Amino acid sequence: MRMHSTTRLAAVAGAATLALTLTACSSDDASDAASDGASDTVTLVTHDSFNVSPEVLEAFEAESGLTVEQVAPGDGGALVNQLVLTKDAPLGDVVFGVDNTFASRALDAGVFEPYTPEGLSDDAAGLVLGDGALTPIDMGDVCVNADTDWFAKHDLAVPTTLEDLAKPEYADLLVVTNPATSSPGLAFLVATVGAFGEDGWEDYWASLADNGVKVVDGWEDAYSVDFTTSGGDRPLVLSYSSSPAFTASDDGTTTSTTALLDTCFRQVEYAGVLAGAENPEGAQQLVDFLSSTAFQEDLPGQMYVYPVDPDAALPAEWEKFAPLAPAPFEVDPADISAHRDEWITAWTATVVG
Structure with missing residues (x-):
């Protein structure tokens, strides 16, 4: 954050x-x-x-x-x-x-x-x-963010859940960060473990990989290079629930992005x-x-x-x-400590190859 x-x-x-x-x-x-x-x-x-x-x-x-x-x-x-x-x-x-x-x-x-x-x-x-x-x-809550202006221009509904991100209509639209090098990336990996459990998170990431998820090393690359608000071609980006406050209009009445609060880890x-x-x-x-x-x-x-x-x-x-998520995904810190390296290794094999 x-x-x-x-x-x-x-x-x-x-x-x-x-x-x-x-x-x-x-x-x-x-x-x-x-x-x-x-x-x-x-x-x-x-x-x-x-x-x-x-x-x-x-x-x-x-x-x-x-x-x-x-x-x-x-x-x-x-x-x-x-x-x-x-x-x-x-x-x-x-x-x-x-x-x-x-x-x-x-x-x-x-x-x-x-x-x-x-x-x-x-x-x-x-x-x-x-x-x-x-x-x-x-x-802060690590969450996927959406460029709402881009979705409106393309007449496509903004996704709301983790499951939505793997649907065909959102192919090649998401950029995330590598959990081996990025703390937001690891937080998002942990969120998927909390959401899908030990038996399901790898399958979920395989579905994201099949749907064209892009992986970069760090948040700055994802948000400031690949995200469409910065001139990139990805209207979905891993960021924070507070990010939409940054894209607010000068008069503070609207914002061009939104955080998907059902995708978050604190x-x-x-x-x-x-x-x-x-x-x-x-x-x-x-x-x-x-x-x-x-x-x-x-x-x-x-x-x-x-x-x-x-x-x-x-x-x-x-x-x-910039609301905090009402119910971010949770994983016991002891489980993160015990399995973090194992999860990163499995993620790398599944997503990066």
């Missing part, structure tokens, strides 16, 4: 590492900090779609005295892979963007140092993972302090910031996800165009 178009709702996967310095300290400052045994720089490892309003980040930096640098290895799946591969020499101090479908992989690898901010809401506290190692920051994104961090104190302050009201209320407009703090204010258009 993530900047839309330039914001996420989920995210590009890639093996390459992109280091983006949001602000930089001088070498003299760095030397002074090192001589004091502390650092005024904290490095955030995150997915490619992380975004925050400059004024919100600047306020945190001014108050804390910290400079935030960002390292982005890719989408959520690539992010977790890199965290595990570099656990003995971590890429930074703190991570944001590990979600509930990939979290157990990083937890099992011992990537995090337990830390939980004080004052979390009851809702957020109930989502904490790994004995305090991962703090929930945002949530995704939660987490932050945590990395074990072996060079600046663990700064990392804790950054996790506190990500949990703060200022950042929580900035989330919807920057990454098109819901804050986990139920008291955080939401943009007005979200009430009209």
Whole structure:
């Protein structure tokens, strides 16, 4: 869940590492900090779609005295892979963007140092993972989205269910993301496991493959390249229930897309302090910031996800165009942990070959 178009709702996967310095300290400052045994720089490892309003980040930096640098290895799946591969020499101090479908992989690898901010809401506290190692920051429903203008122009009914997507009239219209590299892609795979069960989900994906589903590595490719609203040729795309708020008209009265709320899986994104961090104190302050009201209320407009703090204010258009699914598909987290790799392998054999 993530900047839309330039914001996420989920995210590009890639093996390459992109280091983006949001602000930089001088070498003299760095030397002074090192001589004091502390650092005024904290490095955030995150997915490619992380975004925050400059004024919100600047306020945190001014108050804390910290400079935030960002390292982005890719989408959520690539992010977790890199965290595990570099656990003995971590890429930074703190991570944001590990979600509930990939979290157990990083937890099992011992990537995090337990830390939980004080004052979390009851809702957020109930989502904490790994004995305090991962703090929930945002949530959103991964769902198929439809370009309603395209369907109206082609005199074709908008599909509503997972089963509809495999019907002949929707052949070659859907683009999804690879669950091996994309956290939304994995969330959607898990949704189909929840919908069709262990004995039926592979057959369902075989029917999607026969119906011409297109698979790309990450959300950015799917939404910003292949989706018809971006000039592509696929009017059905895997995205988020909040995405239609992004395509709302300037006056906020209409939107050109809709989320299929009967196709959803609820995704939660987490932050945590990395074990072996060079600046663990700064990392804790950054996790506190990500949990703060200022950042929580900035989330919807920057990454098109819901804050986990139920008291955080939401943009007005979200009430009209960005509803959460009333009954998203569910799979026990223990089952996801136990079978995730097996499911991805079976999915790859079925869909990619």
